[in-house]
Amino acid sequence: MSTLSFPGKVVALSGGIGGAKLALGLDRVLAPGQLTVIVNTGDDFRHFGLHISPDIDTLLYTLSGLDDPVRGWGRRDETWTFMRAMGELGREGWFQLGDGDLAIHVERTRRLAAGETLSHVTDFLRRQLGIGSVIVPMSDDPVATQVETDEGRLDFQHYFVRRHCEPRVTGIDFAGADEARLAPGAAAALADPDLALIVICPSNPYLSVDPVLAVPGLRAALRAGRAPVVAVSPIIAGQAVKGPTAKMMTELGRVPSAAEVARHYAGLIDLFVVDEADAGMDAHMDAGAGVRTVAAPTLMRTLDDRMNLARIVLGLAGVRA
Template sequence: MKVVAISGGIGGAKLALGLDRVLPPGALTVIANTGDDFRHLGLHISPDIDTLLYTLAGLDDPVRGWGRRDETWTFMQALERLGGETWFRLGDGDLATHVERTRSLDGGATLSAVTAELAARLGIGSAIVPMSDAPVRTRVETDEGWLDFQHYFVRRQCQPRVVALAFEGAASARPAAAALAALADPELAAIVICPSNPYLSVDPILSVPGMAEALRASPAPVIAVSPIIKGQAVKGPTAKLMDEIGLVPSAATVAAHYGSLVDLFVLDEADAGLDLGTQMACVSAPTLMRTLDDKVNLARRVLKLAERAT
């Protein structure tokens, strides 16, 4: 059984980890959002890719929820003493990832090749693939004007009110070759849209021309897991953003957003019986993933649903 997961950072990485632990090595391909990528301190930072790398390698920090566990901060402390920019925190171990990525990219390697090499070095059996090797950058229009995503998300802590979103560079980008190959694999049994932010994490992926079409062309069922439980986001600004752009923070709103792209929608058992207002098939399941067992159990449930849908 081969599976493709569509994922952003923390929330999506939790289900990706469950799938990685359930499936045999090489069976899972995770297509990662790179709309959050940016250059900082001269380095190419890929936050969602790195969250997936660290999570699947067992190196993630369960307390902060981002970066590497057991991190040290000598670099940031020295930078602060020199008056450098410290609003985006880079731990010493994390810094090594960014330095190596930047070195390889500046040497002519693609983001796909660099990511595959990093995953191999970290002993990850699943494939992690950027949505595109071309730069696509999420920009947020706010009541303070347009902000690059990391300036909105990290520097401003999502405080400005969101007016609109744009994915700069998407129109001229193309899906990464490995992403298209995974979606076209005749052995593909399921496409899973992880419980990532639909607007900030999944939409950038789908904004790349050819990506949504590849999902629709696949005979494998597309199963989406809601990131909203009882009107609240498990992690991040999803509910706040939805409210600010005039949407009701609800699993039903997320289902309507994905629409015909999705064959089956999984909402939390706390939302069982919620009227989705669509013809989309839905099931309820425990989707809150606090422990590894939670992640594995949800992954198993999603895979069983995929088997029944084929």
């Protein structure tokens, strides 16, 4: 698979499935080591005594080619003996851990208990899986996304997985974010003099990107850097490509549209990539959000789609790809 001649480093901010699609495209068209993906860890939690990092694992599986293209999450060719045995012991199975997936969680938990940071563990895992791009957590400190709903405050996984996003959202909080420190690898990538582009992947702005931006120093690093910041809309023609983004926006009193996402990122980004289906909204977004927009095919069904969008995004850095 050929790489582009892109003279510089790239940083991508990503959540799970939606962001991982573009991260995969960037990984495939850039040379090994050119891309650093800073990943949301607000979804992290403990389950069956194990430290689970869902978005990090999605990036690990996607970039290593181990992801399950049918379910859209977890590892391909997974087996479920562990979960069946836990069910026989009366344990709830609302959060599924496959047998192969379990190995990652056991090793992560063991290393963290031995004193390693989440950054060190994640780097070990990505190297073991043969991933050339760098994957770093947003912070080595715990940050917990909590969703305020009409049923009360819910931890993210209980809202997202256990309750299938059914409760009406009234607010979102990132517990621990004020005290969290930017992970050393993330800080170094953003301060790298060779950094040529920062990409905000098409992840849920409120649940996946905002936790990353809530870590002290992250927003300042984006604003202070010389590299342009390009965001890709997760909304196409008023609908979310994946997940509850549009539903949440409506419940929070916002119009589910690419224009609204552009306004959410206004003051932080230089360019906003919308799908061709929203190309007619360019002028409205430029005027209403103060953000310059570019229309491109953003629906990523295949690897070629991911790579094509990656090339378009890289071209927005103003260098020849």
